[in-house]
Amino acid sequence: xxxxxxxxxxxxTMDEAGTVIHDGMLWIEGSRITYCGPAGSETKPRSHWRRDxxxxxxxxxxxxxxxxxxAPMTLMRGLADDLPLDVWLSQHIFPAExxxxxxxxxxxAMLACLEMxxxxxxxxxxxxxxxxxxxxxxxxAGLRAVVGEVLYDFDSPSYGKIENGLALTRELIDKLAPxxxxxxAVMPHALYTCSRSLMESAGxxxxxxxxxLDTHLAENTGETVEVQKSWGARPLAVLExxxxxxxxxxxxxxxDLNQAEIERLAAAGARVTHCPESNMKLANGVAPLPxxxxxxxxxxxxxxxxxxxxxxxxxxxxxSCAKLAKASRLDPTVAPAEAVVSLCTRRxxxxxxRPDDLGVLKPGxxxxxxxxxxxxxxxxxxxxxxxHLVYAARGGDVLHTVCHGKVLxxxxxxxxxxxxxxxxxxxxxxxxxxxxxxx
Amino acid sequence: xxxxxxxxxxxxTMDEAGTVIHDGMLWIEGSRITYCGPAGSETKPRSHWRRDxxxxxxxxxxxxxxxxxxAPMTLMRGLADDLPLDVWLSQHIFPAExxxxxxxxxxxAMLACLEMxxxxxxxxxxxxxxxxxxxxxxxxAGLRAVVGEVLYDFDSPSYGKIENGLALTRELIDKLAPxxxxxxAVMPHALYTCSRSLMESAGxxxxxxxxxLDTHLAENTGETVEVQKSWGARPLAVLExxxxxxxxxxxxxxxDLNQAEIERLAAAGARVTHCPESNMKLANGVAPLPxxxxxxxxxxxxxxxxxxxxxxxxxxxxxSCAKLAKASRLDPTVAPAEAVVSLCTRRxxxxxxRPDDLGVLKPGxxxxxxxxxxxxxxxxxxxxxxxHLVYAARGGDVLHTVCHGKVLxxxxxxxxxxxxxxxxxxxxxxxxxxxxxxx
Numbered sequence: 110x111x112x113x114x115x116x117x118x119x120x121x122t123m124d125e126a127g128t129v130i131h132d133g134m135l136w137i138e139g140s141r142i143t144y145c146g147p148a149g150s151e152t153k154p155r156s157h158w159r160r161d162x163x164x165x166x167x168x169x170x171x172x173x174x175x176x177x178x179x180a181p182m183t184l185m186r187g188l189a190d191d192l193p194l195d196v197w198l199s200q201h202i203f204p205a206e207x208x209x210x211x212x213x214x215x216x217x218a219m220l221a222c223l224e225m226x227x228x229x230x231x232x233x234x235x236x237x238x239x240x241x242x243x244x245x246x247x248x249x250a251g252l253r254a255v256v257g258e259v260l261y262d263f264d265s266p267s268y269g270k271i272e273n274g275l276a277l278t279r280e281l282i283d284k285l286a287p288x289x290x291x292x293x294a295v296m297p298h299a300l301y302t303c304s305r306s307l308m309e310s311a312g313x314x315x316x317x318x319x320x321x322l323d324t325h326l327a328e329n330t331g332e333t334v335e336v337q338k339s340w341g342a343r344p345l346a347v348l349e350x351x352x353x354x355x356x357x358x359x360x361x362x363x364x365d366l367n368q369a370e371i372e373r374l375a376a377a378g379a380r381v382t383h384c385p386e387s388n389m390k391l392a393n394g395v396a397p398l399p400x401x402x403x404x405x406x407x408x409x410x411x412x413x414x415x416x417x418x419x420x421x422x423x424x425x426x427x428x429s430c431a432k433l434a435k436a437s438r439l440d441p442t443v444a445p446a447e448a449v450v451s452l453c454t455r456r457x458x459x460x461x462x463r464p465d466d467l468g469v470l471k472p473g474x475x476x477x478x479x480x481x482x483x484x485x486x487x488x489x490x491x492x493x494x495x496x497h498l499v500y501a502a503r504g505g506d507v508l509h510t511v512c513h514g515k516v517l518x519x520x521x522x523x524x525x526x527x528x529x530x531x532x533x534x535x536x537x538x539x540x541x542x543x544x545x546x547x548x
Numbered sequence: 549x550x551x552x553x554x555x556x557x558x559x560x561t562m563d564e565a566g567t568v569i570h571d572g573m574l575w576i577e578g579s580r581i582t583y584c585g586p587a588g589s590e591t592k593p594r595s596h597w598r599r600d601x602x603x604x605x606x607x608x609x610x611x612x613x614x615x616x617x618x619a620p621m622t623l624m625r626g627l628a629d630d631l632p633l634d635v636w637l638s639q640h641i642f643p644a645e646x647x648x649x650x651x652x653x654x655x656x657a658m659l660a661c662l663e664m665x666x667x668x669x670x671x672x673x674x675x676x677x678x679x680x681x682x683x684x685x686x687x688x689a690g691l692r693a694v695v696g697e698v699l700y701d702f703d704s705p706s707y708g709k710i711e712n713g714l715a716l717t718r719e720l721i722d723k724l725a726p727x728x729x730x731x732x733a734v735m736p737h738a739l740y741t742c743s744r745s746l747m748e749s750a751g752x753x754x755x756x757x758x759x760x761l762d763t764h765l766a767e768n769t770g771e772t773v774e775v776q777k778s779w780g781a782r783p784l785a786v787l788e789x790x791x792x793x794x795x796x797x798x799x800x801x802x803x804d805l806n807q808a809e810i811e812r813l814a815a816a817g818a819r820v821t822h823c824p825e826s827n828m829k830l831a832n833g834v835a836p837l838p839x840x841x842x843x844x845x846x847x848x849x850x851x852x853x854x855x856x857x858x859x860x861x862x863x864x865x866x867x868s869c870a871k872l873a874k875a876s877r878l879d880p881t882v883a884p885a886e887a888v889v890s891l892c893t894r895r896x897x898x899x900x901x902r903p904d905d906l907g908v909l910k911p912g913x914x915x916x917x918x919x920x921x922x923x924x925x926x927x928x929x930x931x932x933x934x935x936h937l938v939y940a941a942r943g944g945d946v947l948h949t950v951c952h953g954k955v956l957x958x959x960x961x962x963x964x965x966x967x968x969x970x971x972x973x974x975x976x977x978x979x980x981x982x983x984x985x986x987x
Contacts, residue, residue, distance in 0.1 A: 183928075187939065191885060197880070227925055388875065391874075395875065420926050420939070432825060435831040440831050486967065489625070490979075490986035491987040492625075493626050497625075504926070532928045547930055548930040
């Protein structure tokens, strides 16, 4: 049994009460936290611990949760920016994706995992092609993930015909069920790329297996117009008519939602992943975050893929989330720091379907823990840790990353994988995928 | 004479033509660049150079230019967030500023300088109390700066009565005139804190000395309403009536500007500093960046002070600038990456009044140079350097910082000042200023 001690830091438990423990200490045995409290009350002798991690006076907090990404798209980071959406998709992203191979997906996902470990993300939810390879990467990197094969009605470079995609989804759900850190969900891409029959089949798999159904929805007003034209109703109403709006529904973006829709999502217990930086960069609009939080919708935060962000850094995402909300409402009090941090921790976990043992530091919770090194010029002085996490900290400030009790990074050095190898392989795959020279 | 060679990187000259030099080399003699070109054509033997900086395959580019900040406000970083503007100012910022001492200003400014050096900023424009201490800090830290004593009609903790403030401004302009990196400007705070007589006196000093007149203007629509009430015209019209809208005028924010005003600013050759993160966080609105650029206004980028940002990182600011413009216009093509980088380099220099020898790498230009370490997971792969600078890089990615030919940071280690001392002194001053415990 692994036994780990994290000491000499301020613990932000991220529990509902906002408990903060100064000079705190955390014990981890196996995959769980066994003690979370002041250092003075330790009972085990120091020599008992196999390994100590020194927080160096920094912040000890839950590993961050990324509710929506396309991890392998790290390979397309900065491939094309500042373009109209149709040009970006049809002339850059889709042509590259046509060349996708399972190897490219694996190394792209590994690069994303490396970036997540370095920037304090320990759980992510991923929709992409060759999802089995994304699962393999998350397994190899030691991260927690929900993965899903993206389903649509045109031939996939991964599974070919949609029948195979549905079968693959079912297999993936079964195969990952016993895994301690991984699981699979049903992931139809969007209403504008999926037929009624596909959505019905996806819904049936979700209902039979209990797996989540994760889809892009209401990303912008253009989508609403298109869906109204082809399906005869607004996006959420289409899902309702299909019987898909329930606790298993995870929607990504949720930009163009009206108040009545927000209330129906809250009542159904569905989850919305807010992706502010992607929404900004692609000029999709601003999701109604304050209204969703007020209505009690399960909201979490997502980076989206690197083709539209262009990083996997949830610290930057938290900053953009808070600032975009204030700017769009002309109200500096909306999206306050603690609420934003909760989207990536306590609330993120609830939205992930693990409200009891993820996203919060307490005895019995999963040992997904990060340490933020606050002894740095841009985090000096520190009056309020929550403010720093949202408005001043960056992924690069993460010192230690632990997931499921295992040390993935210590003292800024990644132990879970070979950083140089991952970067070299990812570059090689990026060249092959795009035919472009990369530096 | 100092002689320095920066090698083994891709040079982004940031000139009008967008010249990029792969495997480039830069020679610096004294405070100037003497060679900027491919490595192969070097003529001096390697042993000739006193010092080599290895760019490790990264990006060699001009040091960034911060057009508007209040450096000493690092001491109030995260002191109060997410509050209505009046509560934030009257209950938190103003009470702290009443306790300001010249020592607090010096160490707060030193902390800002440290943060700037670490994040690749080599020039900044600063408005604050005890501006002589800000100049001293910039001098000691080796940075380039334009400083100014903030002027308003109530008693200042620094100079007391406004007459003394005006005298101090004149002294500072004279005193810094011979300094190779520092100069002073006339800095009346804003039309809602300054009387007609103050604005007239400030304008007279600017006209007599040729120093810039730098002021907050059109930060939000509320200001416009207030100025219309007390001055009888919109903010820019008031400045026009006072005869202050000319090449020496530097306005900060410029959020509430209409098209006619934008055209008048362009025609006058006045400069506008756009502060997107501060505008977002304080919910002041969105400045008309695309229109200003189209009209040919001299625009640069500013972080504003740490009480409203909460960092001095121009990389994060560039990302927010590009994304906010797209989000607010629902157009992903506005504020493309190269244009945004130019705001902190080529255009920033023009706006700083040094269009010929700052913000661009070329023989004869000032040797303000930074190196961005791109050999990192979150900057892999790299198709387009401009994209990475705006959408994925962070201040923490800066490896070397050189200003005026002097190495301020090499291999991520600050040489210009004692980092531990600056952080300790700043914490001590922050405690004294606010009466709050700081971590």
